[in-house]
Amino acid sequence: MKFYSAAGLVLAGFIGTAASAFAGPTLDRVTKAGELVNVVDNSYPPFSYINENNEVVGFDIDIAKAVADRLGVKLRIETPGWETIVGGKWQGRWDICICSMTPTEQRAQVLDFPLEYYRSPAVLVVNKDEKAIQSAADLDGKRVGVGTGSTYEAYLDKSIVIPGTKPIDFPFKSVIKVPTDETVAFQDLALGAGVRLDAVVANLATTKERIDAGAPVKIVGKPLYGEPNWIALDKGDAEWNAKVVETINALKADGTLKAISTKWLGADVTAGDF
Structure with a gap:
């Protein structure tokens, strides 16, 4: 190739x-x-x-x-x-x-x-009551929601390459990827820590918008990569x-x-x- x-x-x-x-x-x-x-x-x-x-x-x-x-x-x-x-x-x-x-x-x-x-950067989001996941290094074996066809899905696959930027770090071995509509992913995460999802990967701005609107979620760790x-x-x-x-x-x-x-x-x- x-x-x-x-x-x-x-x-x-x-x-x-x-x-x-x-x-x-x-x-x-x-x-x-x-x-x-x-x-x-x-x-x-x-x-x-x-x-x-x-x-x-x-x-x-x-x-x-x-x-x-x-x-x-x-x-x-x-x-x-x-x-x-x-x-x-x-x-x-x-x-x-x-x-x-x-x-x-x-x-x-x-x-x-x-x-x-x-x-705008990509971030890792968890339920407000989540204590075990503090960064992407804690995602091994976890169910992580992402928008279908998004760069966040490619991030979990470790296949994302953004031309013109430095290589992206993948500090996890493997995750259980759950592609869906992003709104649905946040709704599932809001049900409780580990109920349907353990985490979501999303954009910082969209996440802040949902947090400001009352979603019971929080951002953990450093931004995953710049978008x-x-x-x-x-x-x-x-x-x-x-x-x-x-x-x-x-x-x-x-x-x-x-x-x-x-x-x-x-x-x-x-x-x-x-």
Whole structure:
């Protein structure tokens, strides 16, 4: 099997395909339709979730709205399922994924990642009454919940490689992985220490959101690894990649991204300060 270095993927996969058989089909489609279609996971607060009015809201939604406004079009949100999103081959169904996706070597084979827009660490979460698990080194033989198809699942498999970052430490031998919807994982963890789950691996921001809302869970140990989150696009449209980079950079320069981040997270994660 041919080996591709992380650096090579950053250049070849993330910046986007330099040559395309068709020049700018996505931008043409967005302009003609008058709408930008963004795909997200709708159970990932505070980044994207369904509120009490049955609306999909959050950090990523506000950024997508800002991108659509900058392009002079309306925003439409779709939630086809995370594994469908990361599988690529969108075939024009969706235009963009401002959806808190962390690039991996596998994902870079089917998606373009033109730029990073924020960073947030992965953490280990346990029930508030848990005493035996103090860090990831205590996870051997434990039932650990993770979002299906997430980088957290790959972390438990010890298969995660994030191009452009240092190797991730795996201080456990083996765990009983329980892939599920992240909301369900936290609900199961809330039932009690070891009742259905012993721990959950999740994002720091989403975990804090749930703790602030009253979930009987706590974060233990140090962050497991840093998660760079990038805009994801279907492969093969260099002009669209460039337009997205231009738009996001403009929103960062005029303070829009900082304002959205502060609104939802209380800090500017777009500057790496979270």
